[in-house]
Amino acid sequence: MTQDQSLDQMTPSPDDRERAILVGLDRPGLHGGLLERLEELSLLAETANCDTVASVTQARAKPDPKTYIGKGKVEELVAAVEEYEADVIIVDSELPPSQSRNLAEAVQRKVVDRTQLILDIFARRASTRLARDQVELALLQYSLPRLKRLWTHLSRIEGGVGMRGPGERQIETDRRLARERIHRLQQRLIESEKQKSVASAGRQRHFTASLVGYTNVGKSTLMNALTDAGVFVEDRLFATLDATTRRLVLDGEEILLSDTVGFIRDLPHALVASFHATLSEVREADLLLHVVDIASPELEEQIESVRTVLEEIGAQDQATLTVFNKVDALEDGLSAEGIANRFGGGVLISAITGQGLDELRQTMLDRSRALHRPVELLIPYSDGKSASLVEQHGQVLEREYLDTGTRMRVLLAPADLSRLENYVL
Ligand SMILES: Nc1nc2c(ncn2[C@@H]2O[C@H](COP(=O)(O)OP(=O)(O)OP(=O)(O)O)[C@@H](O)[C@H]2O)c(=O)[nH]1
Ligand SMILES: [Mg+2]
Numbered sequence: 001m002t003q004d005q006s007l008d009q010m011t012p013s014p015d016d017r018e019r020a021i022l023v024g025l026d027r028p029g030l031h032g033g034l035l036e037r038l039e040e041l042s043l044l045a046e047t048a049n050c051d052t053v054a055s056v057t058q059a060r061a062k063p064d065p066k067t068y069i070g071k072g073k074v075e076e077l078v079a080a081v082e083e084y085e086a087d088v089i090i091v092d093s094e095l096p097p098s099q100s101r102n103l104a105e106a107v108q109r110k111v112v113d114r115t116q117l118i119l120d121i122f123a124r125r126a127s128t129r130l131a132r133d134q135v136e137l138a139l140l141q142y143s144l145p146r147l148k149r150l151w152t153h154l155s156r157i158e159g160g161v162g163m164r165g166p167g168e169r170q171i172e173t174d175r176r177l178a179r180e181r182i183h184r185l186q187q188r189l190i191e192s193e194k195q196k197s198v199a200s201a202g203r204q205r206h207f208t209a210s211l212v213g214y215t216n217v218g219k220s221t222l223m224n225a226l227t228d229a230g231v232f233v234e235d236r237l238f239a240t241l242d243a244t245t246r247r248l249v250l251d252g253e254e255i256l257l258s259d260t261v262g263f264i265r266d267l268p269h270a271l272v273a274s275f276h277a278t279l280s281e282v283r284e285a286d287l288l289l290h291v292v293d294i295a296s297p298e299l300e301e302q303i304e305s306v307r308t309v310l311e312e313i314g315a316q317d318q319a320t321l322t323v324f325n326k327v328d329a330l331e332d333g334l335s336a337e338g339i340a341n342r343f344g345g346g347v348l349i350s351a352i353t354g355q356g357l358d359e360l361r362q363t364m365l366d367r368s369r370a371l372h373r374p375v376e377l378l379i380p381y382s383d384g385k386s387a388s389l390v391e392q393h394g395q396v397l398e399r400e401y402l403d404t405g406t407r408m409r410v411l412l413a414p415a416d417l418s419r420l421e422n423y424v425l
Pocket of ligand 2 (some may be wrong): 057221232
């Protein structure tokens with residue numbers, strides 16, 4: 001299987017809309033309420049060009065091992081497919097290959113699980129080479145264990161007892177091709193991550209802040225309000241799939257701000273893993289601005305989901321400031337401060353009206369001034385002014401007197417460092 005085939009299969013032309021029935025199980029341990037999940041699933045479906053025409057739900061302790069929903073519900077689903085003339089079934093969970101195959105056979109429609117749907121959206125939206133490579137890697141990793149089902153019917157028909165039929169040989173070829181492609185993509189991604197870290201080494205002199213948060217909370221809108229980035233904004237899930245970094249001048253001090261892909265509950269692991277390169281901005285940031293939609297009824301769940309993804313990418317211990325966005329959209333009678341305090345406080349803003357942005361800028365500036373980084377300097381004896389700047393603002397860890405000047409290891413704020421750039425070793 002090649003990248004182009006897999007993307008083509010998943011990307012029908014824009015006006016090729018399909019009618020979808022959503023299927024959800026209400027079961028213990030579910031992240032978020034079933035209704036809210038289905039609402040989100042319907043938004044995801046819409047982003048993937050599907051119109052939701054109905055939904056079928058069931059309360060169960062565990063999914064049915066064969067068909068995910070129970071036998072009776074399958075019958076109900078078959079009837080709904082007829083009644084609503086549905087083309088596709090979208091299941092609110094990642095399904096084992098056998099369950100999705102059995103369900104598809106029972107209802108005679110294709111079955112798409114939540115992971116596949118998210119991968120599909122990422123595949124449609126990826127525009128840069130890096131994003132496309134990362135999505136393809138995730139797609140292949142998702143498909144590899146599922147390749148088998150495409151071919152088992154062939155081996156059943158043509159392969160005799162104890163013989164390896166053409167189907168089986170085909171699976172092996174496909175698997176081998178997929179594995180080779182995965183390997184090549186991984187190599188390429190490691191390469192681009194290396195290049196990125198060379199590029200970011202040059203930025204070490206700047207304080208860097210990175211916008212993170214659930215999808216559609218307004219990260220890109222905020223990025224645009226603070227800088228002239230002109231990032232694409234849309235009332236859709238996953239409008240942004242890349243990372244954009246811009247300079248932001250605060251009281252004469254330059255800091256770097258980056259905007260990147262949004263998160264969602266139960267984000268497929270294959271995607272988190274393969275978006276390692278895009279998420280390097282997040283891991284390397286001095287400060288994470290965790291943007292939340294204060295007007296969302298799912299606020300708590302969304303905050304939790306973002307924390308989970310941050311943990312998955314190893315960014316859970318980074319300094320974080322919560323930015324409560326969309327205060328303009330909060331229902332009358334609800335106190336923004338009250339809500340913010342329930343979640344540990346932060347800055348209240350509206351990226352659209354501009355409310356609170358000055359306070360946010362000031363807070364970022366304060367954080368950047370409070371941050372000190374270790375750095376090695378060689379200051380010539382002739383530059384007394386720089387030497388005293390270091391003594392006053394920095395904390396000297398080591399000092400050595402050389403012929404050419406004083407070599408020092410110091411903790412310094414990026415702002416001060418920008419004045420000493422020539423002396424950095
Ligand atoms: N009412 C209101 N709407 C906002 C505000 N900020 C952003 N929005 C809207 O929220 C929607 C999503 O905005 P984006 O900036 O694309 O959100 P994002 O977090 O970058 O989303 P992804 O890139 O999809 O993760 C758009 O329709 C924005 O106009 C705000 O302060 N108030
Ligand atoms: Mg965005």
